Amino acid sequence: MKKILIVLLLLSFSFVLTGCKDDAIEEPIPEVNCDLFPDSDKCKDPVVIDTDPICLETNLDCIEEVEQLISNMNLLQKVSQMVQAERGNITPEQVKQYGIGSILSGGGSHPSAYNNTVDDWYEMYETYQDSALLSDSGIPIIYGIDAVHGNNNVYGATIFPHNIGLGAANDADLMYRIGMATAEEIKVTGISWTFAPALSVVQNISWGRTYEGFSENPSIHQNLTYDTIMGLQHYGVSANAKHYLGDGGTDNGQDQGNVIQDEETIRELHLAPYYEAVRAGADTIMISYSSINGDKMHGSDYWINDVLKDELGFEGFIISDWNAIHQLPGDFDDQIVASVNAGVDMLMEPYDWENTINDLFDAVLQNRISRDRIDDAVRRILTVKYNRGILDNPYDRLDEDDYFYTQEHQDLAREAVRKSLVLLRNENDVLPLSKSENVYLVGPGMDNVGYQSGGWTTYWQGNTNSDIGVGISILDAFTRELSQNGANVVSSMSQADTVVVVLTELPYSEGSGDNLSLTLTTGNSHSENIDALNIAIEAHNAGKTVVGILLSGRPLLLEDYLQYFDSFIAAWLPGSEGGNGISDVVFGDYDFTGKLSFTWPLNISQIGYTSNEENYDPNSVLYPFGYGLNYLN
Numbered sequence: 001m002k003k004i005l006i007v008l009l010l011l012s013f014s015f016v017l018t019g020c021k022d023d024a025i026e027e028p029i030p031e032v033n034c035d036l037f038p039d040s041d042k043c044k045d046p047v048v049i050d051t052d053p054i055c056l057e058t059n060l061d062c063i064e065e066v067e068q069l070i071s072n073m074n075l076l077q078k079v080s081q082m083v084q085a086e087r088g089n090i091t092p093e094q095v096k097q098y099g100i101g102s103i104l105s106g107g108g109s110h111p112s113a114y115n116n117t118v119d120d121w122y123e124m125y126e127t128y129q130d131s132a133l134l135s136d137s138g139i140p141i142i143y144g145i146d147a148v149h150g151n152n153n154v155y156g157a158t159i160f161p162h163n164i165g166l167g168a169a170n171d172a173d174l175m176y177r178i179g180m181a182t183a184e185e186i187k188v189t190g191i192s193w194t195f196a197p198a199l200s201v202v203q204n205i206s207w208g209r210t211y212e213g214f215s216e217n218p219s220i221h222q223n224l225t226y227d228t229i230m231g232l233q234h235y236g237v238s239a240n241a242k243h244y245l246g247d248g249g250t251d252n253g254q255d256q257g258n259v260i261q262d263e264e265t266i267r268e269l270h271l272a273p274y275y276e277a278v279r280a281g282a283d284t285i286m287i288s289y290s291s292i293n294g295d296k297m298h299g300s301d302y303w304i305n306d307v308l309k310d311e312l313g314f315e316g317f318i319i320s321d322w323n324a325i326h327q328l329p330g331d332f333d334d335q336i337v338a339s340v341n342a343g344v345d346m347l348m349e350p351y352d353w354e355n356t357i358n359d360l361f362d363a364v365l366q367n368r369i370s371r372d373r374i375d376d377a378v379r380r381i382l383t384v385k386y387n388r389g390i391l392d393n394p395y396d397r398l399d400e401d402d403y404f405y406t407q408e409h410q411d412l413a414r415e416a417v418r419k420s421l422v423l424l425r426n427e428n429d430v431l432p433l434s435k436s437e438n439v440y441l442v443g444p445g446m447d448n449v450g451y452q453s454g455g456w457t458t459y460w461q462g463n464t465n466s467d468i469g470v471g472i473s474i475l476d477a478f479t480r481e482l483s484q485n486g487a488n489v490v491s492s493m494s495q496a497d498t499v500v501v502v503l504t505e506l507p508y509s510e511g512s513g514d515n516l517s518l519t520l521t522t523g524n525s526h527s528e529n530i531d532a533l534n535i536a537i538e539a540h541n542a543g544k545t546v547v548g549i550l551l552s553g554r555p556l557l558l559e560d561y562l563q564y565f566d567s568f569i570a571a572w573l574p575g576s577e578g579g580n581g582i583s584d585v586v587f588g589d590y591d592f593t594g595k596l597s598f599t600w601p602l603n604i605s606q607i608g609y610t611s612n613e614e615n616y617d618p619n620s621v622l623y624p625f626g627y628g629l630n631y632l633n
């Protein structure tokens, strides 16, 4: 049955986004120019709903329902709401026994197999939800998942470009639509919470999570954050801004490292996007593993309570990162006390959730955490559950046929790819290529949708076997375009005047992507890049036109190789529709519009040099922030 649960009449949007408060009418929905974007969902009629609208007109119902629940809960039930377990480590029976507040799927944590269907996912969700409703408190769980570029854990989902590419596109309306499409692909599984968007303002591309951030420059985050969150939450999925605060600013770009900066700089660079997240009414914010000047963020009363909750007025709930409180000083009970008193409302404890519930309970009995603090955390969590419709309609889901890997979503992802590509070099206007001339296509990235999607695809570290259930590789798309025009992708250099070389990094996520060398041939780069580069040199010397396409989660040092390429495209990690979007611009059906959201360094000593420098010299680097060629100009 086609069941549209989600959203609300346009009128109700602002109430939902701002939580249970009386003055909830605040932000109008951002305006879209409907002449320019007739297909934008904001230009269509509001989505029809067949569930009860939530928090309409007055939010008194919301307040009443949440307060009623809290007043009927005992301490154990309350602290259980504040804990999140990983699906692989908790049974439905335990969910019933403890009335735990939340469950997550870690990266690549599927119900039973990597290629589980949407229905398998829903069944798992439903089973846990059944158990939660049978618990003493009877409160439904909120289930969280890392849908960071589409609903990427689910086999066959539309995979959008990673954020680095979307930062190059820098198109707020596009972000709204991607948020919406992602929300739809999540809601087909029943789930209604994603640990996205990452708002990392990345200062050093050595960091393995560079691609999860939009840019080195917070101006891009300021442009994109609001719409990204609105897109998700308007369509029924709680957003989670992460990782607060300064994850992108660690020394040497070390994952989970230490930010060494004065407060003013930290505010200007790293706090800036969070104003937008709060303005958008983000339901949740995740704390960063990293430290600021030696102090772990998970214990920071100042940055969480004082700045985020009091100064910025964040009203949603705060979640810790995976096992992260274990890195605080002291025993586990001290770590729980420190983080909860610093303002963390829910503890992501994938393995130790049971101890967490017990220790949290004891800490309250010992007066180490006040009952008011517990009520505040539970109130925040239940309000989010109310606002996303989980309390009243825990089983809502969208119909797979209408909302999962639809043609509309594929077209949107393809548009995102086109807009994310940055043309770095185009000597003698060798691009666009003609569709009626043979092309010799080489390189380890030319036929692999897994590489093209990067980390957080099917598995936590990404998928190297290229089976993500869907997707169009560069080879697929080029073959289609050329064969429709009487030409072909050929298998030897002598058969073509143009050689297209697709270089790639191997997929990685988090710390395994930390890399201090960043060349095309070392670190996370594919070992076969070297053969492809040798072909580029040979082709160049033979007088062929040589076009380079780089699939990567960040700028890589091009060293002396650049001279052998007539044209060079930064394609980032374009996702499942990468082949289509790339062929759209390479063959000239569309022009390039993407601009670098990161400085492209000339050499290793420039890594860490960004457009945020006071005396930024765009001429000193290979390609500066904001750079990008196109066909017309």
Ligand code: BGC
Residues within 6 Å of the ligand: 105, 106, 107, 146, 195, 242, 321, 322, 510
């Ligand atoms: C990452 C988060 C992620 C969480 C859950 C952590 O390791 O830092 O970004 O949301 O795991 O998978």
Ligand code: BGC
Residues within 6 Å of the ligand: 105, 106, 107, 108, 109, 322, 460
């Ligand atoms: C999980 C990820 C998580 C990571 C943290 C992995 O096993 O799948 O979700 O972010 O561990 O280290």
